[in-house]
Amino acid sequence: MTWKFHVLTTTQRRMFSRILQVLESQMVEVHSFAGESSGEETSISFLCSSPLDKAYRIKALMYRLEGVHSVKAFADG
Numbered sequence: 001m002t003w004k005f006h007v008l009t010t011t012q013r014r015m016f017s018r019i020l021q022v023l024e025s026q027m028v029e030v031h032s033f034a035g036e037s038s039g040e041e042t043s044i045s046f047l048c049s050s051p052l053d054k055a056y057r058i059k060a061l062m063y064r065l066e067g068v069h070s071v072k073a074f075a076d077g
Contacts (some may be wrong), residue, residue, distance in 0.1 A: 002031070002076040003055045007044040010067040011037050019044060022061045026054055041069075047076060 009015050016035050023030055028050040035044040050058065055073055062071040 001051060001055070002047060003058075004046065004047050004050050004076045005058070005062070006070075006072045006073045006074075007062055007068060008070045009044065009065070010065045010069070011040055011042045013024045015042055015065075015067065016044065018065055019046075020064065022058065022065070023048060026050070026058055026061070028054065028058070070075075 007019065016033075020033070023046070028048045031047040031049065033044075033046040035042060035057075037043075048058075059071050059073050062068055
C-alpha cells in the first residue's frame, strides 16, 4: 500500500536526514520526498510503500524525533 505523509517540524539542522534515517530503518520504498522551510517551521512530505502496521510504526517514530509538531498519514490510492 502507498502512503503519503506530511510532517510539520521546527526548522533544525539535519531534520531531513533524521526523517530519511527513520524510513531507511523501516526498510520502506520511498517514491518521493520533498521539504520546504519557511522561517521557524519546516514542512516535509513523502510518499512511500508499506503495509498498514508499518505505516503506523513510521508515524510513531516520527513523533519521537525532536522538533516534530504533527504527522499526518494518508493512504494514497
